[in-house]
Amino acid sequence: MQYLLLLSKENLKLAKEEAISIANTKDYKLIKNYLILKTEKKDFSRLAFTKKIFRILFITQTNNLSKKIKAFNFNKYYKKNFAVRSNITKKEKEISSLIYEKLKNPKVNLNNPKTQFEFFFVNKKIISCLLLHKTPSFEKRRPHLRPGFAPISLHPKLARALVNLTKIKPKQTLLDPFVGTGGILIEAGLIDCKLIGSDVSKEMLEKCKLNLKVFKLKAKLIQEDATKIKIKVDAIATDLPYGKASPIKNKNLYKNFLNNAYKILKSKQYLVIITPNIKVKSKFKTIKTINYYVHKSLTRKIIILQKVI
Secondary structure (H helix, E strand, O other): OEEEEEEOOOOHHHHHHHHHHHHOOOOEEEEOOEEEEEOOOOOHHHOOOEEEEEEEEEEEEHHHHHHHHHHOOHHHOOOOOEEEEEOOHHHHHHHHHHHHHHOOOOOEOOOOOOEEEEEEEEOOEEEEEEEEEEOOOOHHHOHHHOOOOOOOOOOHHHHHHHHHHOOOOOOOEEEEOOOOOOHHHHHHHOOOOEEEEEEOOHHHHHHHHHHHHHOOOOOEEEEOOOOOOOOOEEEEEEEOOOOOOOHHHHHHHHHHHHHHHHHHEEEEEEEEEEEOOOOOOOOOEEEEEEEEEEEOOEEEEEEEEEOOO
16 A cells, blocks of 8 residues: 655654654655655554655646546545645645546535545645544643653653654553653553553652553553663663763663663564763664754754664
8 A cells, every 4th residue: 555644844854764663664755755655554643753644546747637536536535525635725626626526425524524635746746645644733741731740751742753663563562761750651552552661760650650640551660770670572762861970870871771671672673762972882783863953952862773683
């Protein structure tokens, strides 16, 4: 099946890597912020840095659009009512009229259509699509709105992206070994993963427990040093601590953590970390490094690592 994903421009590289991680395909093309890919059916609704997900109906040349619309069976995808949208707004009325003539019992609903056809004019071609999903806002889950708050917490949109970059599947187990207030666990739990979180701080674990309760999520929470955890897991996603300790202490912590993570992560699975710019060697294979701009004086790195044996 062929899809078009409208990616967020706020971090296009992150958006692309997140989408490809879920699609699990090498058959894709990125044009501006349009990601066109072929894959079997996937749950793209879990993506954070993708604005909309479409099924591609057909691709045609600009001078062949009318002929293609007249030949295409839009009734196969039409439900109840419809609207047409396009990245060239002035074309919407013309395209809508052509589709209207093709439909049985056509009804137009511009405000809340049950069926939304979108047409993208890109590189002298037109991509006709059916809207499958529009990504809802993550703002209602922002850290300051949760009962257990800490200023170091990740935005839920970024937390979800880290989870997705691990390629974890529903029912598999994700570990956050520096769990803090639980933002990464919340996002993993909302896509039906099993959850384990650890932290050396009892206070943070209590805040995490409160936050998970708000979203009716269950997790195994343990007060433990991240370098000493012994539980085998399918994926690890975490925000490495930084700033408070000296760079030397942090570097030692990262080295010891990565050594232990390699032991507890199952073979061929992924560890995704977000970290300041500190290089530490490990047995993991580095799959991708993505810069994530925070503010003028801070750019952090998202690193995707794989245990290759």
